[in-house]
Every structure is written in structure tokens, then in C-alpha cells.
Amino acid sequence: MSMELKMRWALAPLCVMALAACGDAADKADGTGAAAPSSRTIAATLKDDRAFGTLERVLDNAALGDVLDGKGPYTVFAPSDAAFTASAGDLGDEAMKAQGAAMLRAHIVPGALTRADILAAIAREGSGEVQMRTMANSLLTFSKEGEAVIVAGDNGARARLTGSETLASNGVVQPVDALLVRPAAEAAN
Numbered sequence: 001m002s003m004e005l006k007m008r009w010a011l012a013p014l015c016v017m018a019l020a021a022c023g024d025a026a027d028k029a030d031g032t033g034a035a036a037p038s039s040r041t042i043a044a045t046l047k048d049d050r051a052f053g054t055l056e057r058v059l060d061n062a063a064l065g066d067v068l069d070g071k072g073p074y075t076v077f078a079p080s081d082a083a084f085t086a087s088a089g090d091l092g093d094e095a096m097k098a099q100g101a102a103m104l105r106a107h108i109v110p111g112a113l114t115r116a117d118i119l120a121a122i123a124r125e126g127s128g129e130v131q132m133r134t135m136a137n138s139l140l141t142f143s144k145e146g147e148a149v150i151v152a153g154d155n156g157a158r159a160r161l162t163g164s165e166t167l168a169s170n171g172v173v174q175p176v177d178a179l180l181v182r183p184a185a186e187a188a189n
Contacts, residue, residue, distance in 0.1 A: 012051050042076055042168045043068035051163070051175070054084040062101035072170030073112035077140070077151060083159070083178045105136035106153065106181045112171045115161060118149060140180060153180040 038045070043065045046052045055078055059065050068074065109132045121130040122142055129143040139154045149161040159178035166173040 022146065037170050038167065041069045041170050042072070042074060042173055044112075045166050045173050046076070046078060047167045049166075049173075051080050052078055054078055054081045058084075058100040059104060061097055062104055063097075064101060064104055068108075070170065073110070074128070074135075074171040075109045075111060075113040075174060077107045077109075077159070077161075077174050077176045077180060079107065079159070079164070079176055083176065086097075102136060103179065103181050106134050106138050107138065107173050107179075108135045109133065110135070112167070113174075114167070114172060115149060115165055115174070118161075119144070136181075138181075151176060151180060155181060157181055 021131075043059070046056050046059065046068070059068065068076065112130075119128070122128060122132075122144055129141050131139045131141050133139055141152045141154075143150050143152075150158060151161065152158045157178065157180050158181055159176035161174055162177045163175040165175070
């Protein structure tokens with residue numbers, strides 16, 4: 001199979017998921033279980049949620065706050081503070097600015113994707129998994145294990161979607177329980 005054909009197949013699920021996310025907020029609030037979007041941006045949502053203090057610090061250090069305050073839409077797979085505690089290195093430190101920015105881009109996909117959108121895309125795919133390309137140009141693979149939605153980075157890192165998603169004015173925050181990239185110190189071992 002040619003590289004161009006592989007790329008088309010890799011992007012096809014992303015297109016399907018992006019189209020599924022194009023419905024308006026009224027469609028989401030009519031019994032699908034998802035709340036209507038707030039007037040707050042993704043950056044403001046992360047800033048106000050104590051579970052994402054480390055992520056907010058990394059976001060500020062990487063100077064990407066303006067992006068997540070911008071138009072969007074984006075979906076951020078937001079690692080909790082506990083996910084950062086388990087990783088090597090302090091990505092909020094000035095010396096880790098580039099690594100923090102790379103980690104953040106690997107957790108952001110274009111489009112506003114709710115869990116219902118992700119689950120519908122998994123169900124439509126005959127393989128039981130669907131892939132999305134991140135802002136870091138890496139692939140995230142989504143699948144189900146029992147009732148849990150699992151997301152895996154193309155480097156082998158895995159996380160579960162946890163907690164409640166938050167619909168922001170410019171996208172969606174999807175909490176995850178682990179980093180979707182392996183920190184540089186861990187990858188070198």
C-alpha cells in the first residue's frame with residue numbers, strides 16, 4: 001500500500017469524527033447527555049480546575065495559553081496532576097519549555113470531540129478503534145476496554161478518559177489519567 005493511500009486511511013476517521021462534532025449545541029443538549037458549551041475558553045476552564053494545576057503551569061511556560069484562548073475548536077486530552085507526578089521531569093520549568101510545548105501539542109486535536117463523538121466513531125469502525133492526528137502530527141488511537149475509553153499515543157503511552165468532559169466555548173476538555181507521550185528522560189531509558 002502506498003504511503004499516500006496509508007495517509008488517506010489514517011486521516012479518514014479524523015474527518016468522520018470532525019464531521020460528527022459539527023452539530024450545534026442544541027443537538028448536544030437534547031438528550032445525548034452532553035452539556036451545552038460554556039462561555040469560557042479551554043484555557044480558562046483549565047485554569048479554574050484544580051485537577052489541572054500542573055497542566056496549567058506547563059501551558060503557561062510553553063506560551064500556548066493564547067492558542068487555547070483562541071478561536072479553535074480544539075479537543076484537549078488533559079492529563080491530571082497525578083499523571084504528571086508519575087512522569088519524569090518538571091515540564092513547567094523554564095528549561096523544559098520546548099519539551100512542555102511538544103507534550104501539549106501531542107494532547108491536542110483539531111475539532112470539538114465529545115465522548116459521544118469518540119464512542120460513535122469507534123462503533124462505526126469495524127476494527128474497534130479509531131485514530132486522530134494531533135497538533136504534534138502524531139496519532140492517537142481510541143478504543144474501548146469494557147466501559148473505559150482508552151487512548152494510546154503512537155509511542156506506546158496509554159491513558160483512560162476519566163472524569164467529566166467540559167464543553168468550552170472553543171472546544172472540549174477531556175480529562176485523562178496519564179500522559180500520552182513518554183517524557184524524554186523515560187524514553188531514553
